[in-house]
Amino acid sequence: MSETFTSVSQDEAGFRERVRLSFDLDADICVIGAGLAGLTIALEAARLGASVAVLEGRHIGWNASGNQLGTVMPGFALPLADLIERIGFEDARELWTLSLDGAEFVRANATEDAMLGIGLSEGVLEVSNVDAGDRLISRLQMLYEDFDTDVEGWQVERVRETLKTDHYFHGVYYPRAFQVDGRKYIHALAALARRAGARIFEDTPVVSIDHSGIRKRIVTPSARLRASHIVLAGNIHLGAPLRRLSETLLPVWRYAGITEPLGERVHDIVAFKGSVMDTDGIDHFRIVDGDRLLWASPETTWEAKPQRFAGAIKRRISSIFPDLGDVAIADVFGGVTGQTVHGMPQIGQLRKGLWVASGFGRQGMNTSAMAGQLIARSILWGDERWRLFSPFELVWAGGPTGRVAGQLIGMWGRASSAAAGTLARYRERARVKERERETRLAEANRAAGTGPRRAPPGAVRPARPEPVRHEGEGISQ
DSSP states (O other), rough: OOTTTSOOHHHHTOOOOOOEEEEEEEEEEEEEEOOOHHHHHHHHHTTTOEEEEEESSSSOOEEEEEEEOEEEESOOOOOHHHHHHHHHHHHOOOOOOOHHHHHHHHHHHTTTTTSSSSOOEEEEEEEEEEOOOOHHHHHHHIIIIIIIOOOOOHHHHHHHBOOOOOOOOOEHHHHHHHOHHHHHHHHHHHHHHHHHHHHHEOOOOEEEOOOSSSSSEOSSSSEEEEEEEEEEEOOGGGGGHHHHHHHSSSSEEEEEEEEEOOOOOHHHHHHOOSEETTTTSSEEEEHHHHHHHEEEEEEEOOOOOOOGGHHHHHHHHHOOOOOOOOHHHOEEEEEEEEEOOSSSOEEEEEEEEEEEEOTTTTHHHHHHHHHHHHHHHHHHOOOOGGGGGGGOOOOOOOOOHHHHHHHHHHHHHHHHHHHHHHHHHHHHHHHHHHHHHHHHHHHHHHHHHSOOOOOTTTTTOOOOOOOBTTOOBBBBO
């Protein structure tokens, strides 16, 4: 990982002058939102020869896209088994292939030649809070044989040898998954899009949209823009122009903390170079800047000052890795994502020439990259694979009531995970104690001569008597 993970890039510090849209403009494609999805659409469409304008109400990477951990792996927020149940095996496999392609798109961009100091490192380990060996075997087999994903199962002993904690049991290792400096990636992605020919306008909020007719009209405070296609990639911040779309997303804030330097002891306790996440989606962490821990947890459906969560993150680290001792949190940052009710992203065409790429909460960088590729190719090549997302319609997220429900469900999920983990560790200790009791009892019986006796080393066992065979009879028992 880069040694400057917590530093501020020139784009973030404002050294690069932001360009506002102050004149009327025509383009083939107008992308609203300069997050990961919007910039990927702009980059891919510009590479394919389209004229692209990106409108951003604030600045590049100001929200969750510029404050994420940078882990890239295949899959969606909706568990694979649920995805298959919802749309069938063949369509689920095709969607999974698209997610793999999205991860490879990020990898191809995130090279040192294209993105200096991006800090790409390999490997992601997904660990279980409960003892789920049987389910692990089934999942590994399906991922490897049916979904062409390079995976490796780790037994409990290997997980705990690598992560010095009894909090986790089995693990799934993704050797082709990777991580980058998420804060740098978003700005480097914008630079790639500009070099490809896309024009990015910041501090340019959209006031209204007229999506009727062949040429759509977009109004900003100081100019108008016309385009054949509009892509809504603004997440929950689309605001007045399409408030109904924003209301299909549950706003969820997630915060990450980075510790003060921990020295060499952190490598003894966390001997894994990539990202680690648990199967319940609660913890997500890795070592950065040599000897610091970057740790994401928890989530909330209400905005708060990031520093308020420093204590929660510190306690979480201490509960998982007590041997680290008292850790100090140097910085906390975060952003809000929009999560859908059905757990899948919103990707596709709402009406002719009006597209949506949204709902990437809990989805990962691979999914926003996949959406960018898919929509650009749909517009310019007529690629129809976006229809694979048609079963996942726009569903109202419930407004304030939905946020309260989401908060309660999140709290219940964390409590249930903690209870299940505690029960699993209790059962494990009980099994260990039972084996120890049985061993002591067996040794006591042997010493007293009342239990089954084991022959001393080198002793000759008495010969078994030959079976008696009678003429005309079989072998007597």
